[in-house]
Amino acid sequence: MLVQNADLFSERPQNLGYTKVTKGLGIISTNGVKWKEQRRFALSTLRDFGMGRVQMFDRITNECQKCLNNFTEQNGRAFDPDQVIGVSVCNVICNVVFGKGYAHDDPEFLNYLQMMHSDATKVGNTAFMHFFPILQFFVHRALMKTDDAIRRGFIATQVQEHQQPFDEHNLRDFVDVFLKQMAERESEEKATFHYENLLQIVGEFFFAGTETTTTTLRWAILFLALHPEQQTVVQEEIDRVVGRDRKPTANDRKSLPLTEVTILEVQRLGDVVPLSVPHAVAEETVINGYRIPTNAFVIPNLSSVLNSKELWGDPEVFRSARFLDNETKLLKVDAHIPFSLGK
Ligand code: HEM
Numbered sequence: 001m002l003v004q005n006a007d008l009f010s011e012r013p014q015n016l017g018y019t020k021v022t023k024g025l026g027i028i029s030t031n032g033v034k035w036k037e038q039r040r041f042a043l044s045t046l047r048d049f050g051m052g053r054v055q056m057f058d059r060i061t062n063e064c065q066k067c068l069n070n071f072t073e074q075n076g077r078a079f080d081p082d083q084v085i086g087v088s089v090c091n092v093i094c095n096v097v098f099g100k101g102y103a104h105d106d107p108e109f110l111n112y113l114q115m116m117h118s119d120a121t122k123v124g125n126t127a128f129m130h131f132f133p134i135l136q137f138f139v140h141r142a143l144m145k146t147d148d149a150i151r152r153g154f155i156a157t158q159v160q161e162h163q164q165p166f167d168e169h170n171l172r173d174f175v176d177v178f179l180k181q182m183a184e185r186e187s188e189e190k191a192t193f194h195y196e197n198l199l200q201i202v203g204e205f206f207f208a209g210t211e212t213t214t215t216t217l218r219w220a221i222l223f224l225a226l227h228p229e230q231q232t233v234v235q236e237e238i239d240r241v242v243g244r245d246r247k248p249t250a251n252d253r254k255s256l257p258l259t260e261v262t263i264l265e266v267q268r269l270g271d272v273v274p275l276s277v278p279h280a281v282a283e284e285t286v287i288n289g290y291r292i293p294t295n296a297f298v299i300p301n302l303s304s305v306l307n308s309k310e311l312w313g314d315p316e317v318f319r320s321a322r323f324l325d326n327e328t329k330l331l332k333v334d335a336h337i338p339f340s341l342g343k
Pocket residue numbers: 027028029039093204205206208209210212213216272273276277300338339340341343
């Protein structure tokens with residue numbers, strides 16, 4: 001459906017609680033040219049500044065080191081790693097977007113992270129307000145408050161710092177590249193490169209990237225604690241390929257198949273975005289005999305695929321070998337869709 005009929009099912013509904021907050025801005029809840037232009041720009045710019053590239057590994061390993069230091073400081077006491085992982089994940093995104101990260105005990109930054117976390121529980125796909133619109137009135141006020149603090153406080157401050165002085169010959173991060181586009185395309189009719197969109201898009205990176213990645217890492221800790229034998233397999237592979245005297249690099253990845261499949265299995269069973277993001281139907285269509293009217297709200301059930309008995313045989317079992325076709329060769333499994341599929 002999302003692949004074969006991508007043009008039909010890739011719309012975003014415009015009548016949900018949070019679309020009143022985003023007001024047609026950003027990527028996650030927009031349609032048409034606005035969505036296409038900014039999605040393409042975001043993907044290529046994030047890639048230029050490291051997503052999936054070697055430089056990104058430095059940022060990630062630096063933050064990993066901070067997490068490890070924090071874990072070591074606990075001296076074996078029981079503790080909740082949620083906050084320290086969340087700060088590190090968000091710092092990696094901050095580095096790409098703002099060119100800098102924040103201290104792990106920065107009270108203002110911690111407060112913004114806490115606000116985002118609390119918003120994530122209000123706007124999920126099955127949030128009550130989507131089905132009982134009267135509730136939108138109350139949730140909307142709460143969302144606006146958080147949104148104002150994050151967009152107009154945290155993000156706007158960073159953007160202003162980037163604007164003075166702004167050197168278009170030294171583009172340091174996502175915000176700089178966006179500001180350059182803003183200056184160049186100012187006169188365009190229906191320009192999507194404008195200040196309000198920049199605040200919204202950066203907010204969406206934090207919102208969409210922090211909670212998902214942090215939760216995946218927390219699942220990884222839990223699954224590896226529950227399966228010490230798997231932990232040993234991963235540790236042995238890392239020790240053999242990377243050793244303990246240096247940090248891993250992007251080039252090591254291809255030599256770490258057992259670690260790779262462990263991550264795939266954590267993503268499958270962790271299932272952190274079980275119902276993806278809301279989609280809508282561009283025009284009336286019939287699927288399996290059911291009429292789906294134009295603009296109908298469609299919830300892609302990723303969880304039903306990631307946990308399908310038919311597709312995986314034993315979906316409830318943590319078994320990373322399901323992603324291997326012999327001892328070390330990675331198998332491409334189409335049903336592995338933690339990031340959804342289609343457009
Ligand atoms: C484990 C990590 C992540 C998971 C599981 C995840 C999952 C998803 C899923 C399921 C969607 C909906 C796709 C669709 O139906 O169209 C999505 C969209 C999106 N994600 Fe992620 N994501 C992750 C990390 C990130 C990160 C790190 C960022 C940015 C820094 C990000 C930015 C976005 C954006 C901007 C969209 C909207 C795309 C669109 O509307 O076309 N995500 N993500």
